[in-house]
Amino acid sequence: MNVRELFGNISGTYDLLNRVLSFGTDKRWRKKGVSLLPHGKNLNILDLASGTLDLALQYAKEGAGEVWCLDFALPMLLTGKMKVSPLLDERLHLICSDGLKIPFPDHFFDAAMCAWGMRNLPDHKAALCELQRVLKPGGSLMIIDFFKPNRTFSKIFSKTYGRYVMPTLGGWISRDKAAYNYLHRSIENFLSRQQFEDLLERNGFDVIEAKDLTGGISSLLLANAHD
Numbered sequence: 572m573n574v575r576e577l578f579g580n581i582s583g584t585y586d587l588l589n590r591v592l593s594f595g596t597d598k599r600w601r602k603k604g605v606s607l608l609p610h611g612k613n614l615n616i617l618d619l620a621s622g623t624l625d626l627a628l629q630y631a632k633e634g635a636g637e638v639w640c641l642d643f644a645l646p647m648l649l650t651g652k653m654k655v656s657p658l659l660d661e662r663l664h665l666i667c668s669d670g671l672k673i674p675f676p677d678h679f680f681d682a683a684m685c686a687w688g689m690r691n692l693p694d695h696k697a698a699l700c701e702l703q704r705v706l707k708p709g710g711s712l713m714i715i716d717f718f719k720p721n722r723t724f725s726k727i728f729s730k731t732y733g734r735y736v737m738p739t740l741g742g743w744i745s746r747d748k749a750a751y752n753y754l755h756r757s758i759e760n761f762l763s764r765q766q767f768e769d770l771l772e773r774n775g776f777d778v779i780e781a782k783d784l785t786g787g788i789s790s791l792l793l794a795n796a797h798d
């Protein structure tokens with residue numbers, strides 16, 4: 572499965588399907604995540620796997636700071652770019668690049684965020700090492716993702732809604748059922764939240780906050796980088 576092509580192909584319907592499949596809760600989840608990050612005029616914030624920029628836009632709307640939106644699927648970034656108002660345009664910078672090779676010097680970013688992107692990266696340990704490299708010591712990392720379900724509600728949700736409803740509805744609207752089958756598989760094959768917390772702790776981060784959102788369908792992690 573070529574993940575870059577997959578997201579490129581569904582870029583036109585990605586936002587609509589996010590709203591429909593999550594009943595609009597994805598917006599609330601992003602807002603919660605962004606509220607945990609520092610805001611300030613001279614801060615540099617990385618949005619890793621930025622997609623159509625919804626997380627970056629949420630951050631930029633809430634306060635000052637430069638947001639560097641990195642994704643390897645150009646159509647996703649360009650779809651997002653159409654949503655950026657002239658007021659925010661000069662604070663959002665698009666970078667089309669692989670998330671495992673972030674084209675920035677060491678300790679450049681004050682904070683980093685990644686919403687539903689980590690699961691798609693082929694090597695999570697390498698991704699965390701790269702994030703730790705580009706973050707300043709003490710810099711925050713906020714991650715939201717669909718971790719492998721380990722609560723009764725999220726397990727049932729994944730085996731019913733995730734397995735049958737999402738691919739059917741997603742395939743119907745995007746005309747790409749394979750992409751939404753991949754979504755379910757990628758969740759089942761990902762680490763649980765607890766396993767990901769352990770990975771963070773072993774790779775240069777202190778976990779500050781970890782919480783499940785909406786019965787564990789998504790989870791949010793906040794960690795600080797250390798040397």
Ligand SMILES: C[S@@+](CC[C@H](N)C(=O)[O-])C[C@H]1O[C@@H](n2cnc3c(N)ncnc32)[C@H](O)[C@@H]1O
Nearest residue numbers: 578620621622642643644669670686687688691
């Ligand atoms: C589910 S979308 C999330 C988009 C966005 N963060 C959001 O909140 O909606 C996952 C994104 O990760 C990107 N992605 C996956 N693997 C990547 C990689 N190795 N490097 C850069 N971007 C990647 C995809 O292109 C896609 O846009």
